[in-house]
Amino acid sequence: METELITITEYCFKYDIEPSFIISLEDSGIISLTIVNSEKYIHIQQFGELDRYIHLHYDLQINIEGIDAIRHLLQKVDHMQHEIQELKSQLHLHQ
Incomplete structure (x- = not known):
């Protein structure tokens, strides 16, 4: 378990970001944190x-709401790409 989790404090120190950013992502439902002995872990x-959210926020100045919207749109694109691949496979079967 220790190798799969890192505290917010350690992560934020390593990547030089504010812990409040991680908490905001959790509060918005964008990420899930694990609580062990009253401490939150990623x-x-x-x-x-x-890493993607850090880039969007710190490098591109996108707020939490914007990150959530981008995440939602990327999920839709991924779903549509998967659906296209399935349709292509079905088309090849019928040729």
């Missing part, structure tokens, strides 16, 4: 997403 599976 699961390593969310690191890729967090």
Whole structure:
């Protein structure tokens, strides 16, 4: 479990970001945090997403609401790409 989780404090120190940003992402339902012994942890599976959100917020000055909208749109694009691939596969079967 220790290798799969990192405290917010450690993560924020390592990436030089404000802990309040991580908490805001959690409050908005964008990420999920794990609580162990009253301390909040980030699961390593969310690191890729967090890197994207950090870039959007700190480099591009996009607020939490904008990040949530972008996340939602990217999920829709991924879903549509998957659907296109399924339709292409079905089309090849019928040719």
